[in-house]
Amino acid sequence: MMAYTSMEIFDNWSDPNFKFFVNREGGIKERMDFLMKDRRVEDEYLGACLDYIRWGGQTTVMYGLETKGLINFVQHWMDLNQDNLIWGDKEHSKDFTLPYIKHNKCPRDEKHKGTIKDLAGRVRCIHKSEKRLKLSFIENYKIFDEHSQMDKTNYFEIEPRDTLPDDAWDENTGELLNFYKEEWKEYQEQMEKFEEEKPTVIVKDFCYAILSDENVIFSLEEVLDRLNLELRMRTVYCSGIECKRLDEIPEDEKWLYEHGMCMGHEEENDKTIHPFDGWTLALYVQKWYEQVLNGRVPVWKKDKIKNFGT
Numbered sequence: 001m002m003a004y005t006s007m008e009i010f011d012n013w014s015d016p017n018f019k020f021f022v023n024r025e026g027g028i029k030e031r032m033d034f035l036m037k038d039r040r041v042e043d044e045y046l047g048a049c050l051d052y053i054r055w056g057g058q059t060t061v062m063y064g065l066e067t068k069g070l071i072n073f074v075q076h077w078m079d080l081n082q083d084n085l086i087w088g089d090k091e092h093s094k095d096f097t098l099p100y101i102k103h104n105k106c107p108r109d110e111k112h113k114g115t116i117k118d119l120a121g122r123v124r125c126i127h128k129s130e131k132r133l134k135l136s137f138i139e140n141y142k143i144f145d146e147h148s149q150m151d152k153t154n155y156f157e158i159e160p161r162d163t164l165p166d167d168a169w170d171e172n173t174g175e176l177l178n179f180y181k182e183e184w185k186e187y188q189e190q191m192e193k194f195e196e197e198k199p200t201v202i203v204k205d206f207c208y209a210i211l212s213d214e215n216v217i218f219s220l221e222e223v224l225d226r227l228n229l230e231l232r233m234r235t236v237y238c239s240g241i242e243c244k245r246l247d248e249i250p251e252d253e254k255w256l257y258e259h260g261m262c263m264g265h266e267e268e269n270d271k272t273i274h275p276f277d278g279w280t281l282a283l284y285v286q287k288w289y290e291q292v293l294n295g296r297v298p299v300w301k302k303d304k305i306k307n308f309g310t
Helices: 006-011 028-036 046-052 067-080 178-196 220-227 251-257 278-289 301-308
Strands: 061-063 115-117 123-125 128-133 138-145 150-157 201-206 210-212 233-236 265-268 272-274
Touching: 028 046, 028 067, 046 067, 046 278, 067 220, 128 150, 220 278, 220 301
Parallel strands: none
Antiparallel strands: 061 272, 115 123, 123 210, 128 201, 138 150, 233 265
16 A cells, blocks of 8 residues: 655645546535535546545545445445446556455464365464363353454453452451451352362364455455544543433443443544545455456445355
């Protein structure tokens, strides 16, 4: 990917031959709204249209659009130019590719050995690790694993903990106060059970980190997400301390808000950032479109699942 400096961006700010170049009034959203009206983007380069609605920074360019908005803009252009898709004024080079994952070794641990190809065509690390856990003390949590791009469940042991406060013992006699004796007894019993129990449960964990996904059909949504330097989702908080959106919280999570404090809400970011101009972004969109010859290239991730079973 090319990194543009602010001077390069401003020196090459949109194609001056673009027929709407003189109408660059207002912000990014105003320019997008202007191009979305009527049939203004018909018979125009996608690269010129994308370059028209972006801002420049010191090393990046920004669109005042979330991923969904950028896709809708591209789809509007494609709808009006379906019989003549003119992406840009230059062809992409032979070594120009979509933003694939490419690793020679496992990105999680280069010492891992063995690979497998999944049904979608991704090459994954098949390294297996095992651990033994005590059945009565197993806990688990689920996280999204960046290396495998999957939800993974991690299993681990919870050793009993002494949770008694420092003042649970009398300052003068050093004896445990009656109020805490039952809790102390339960802790000792649990600790004795923990020490006596043998680890009989074998937990197998496969790495599944992606080494390559060059053979995968990408949706436009995935392509734009990978090119975007900004986080797709962001956490926003209600003004003040009290949460004003409790009706939006799932029932099984409302206990987190039981004191009325806002714990944050996840929303899609309202901007996307790339390290290249709109002409280069148009080349990536073209490369996405050319993945499938029969026109069934997926736009959204859900379309990819429906059309390609990945």
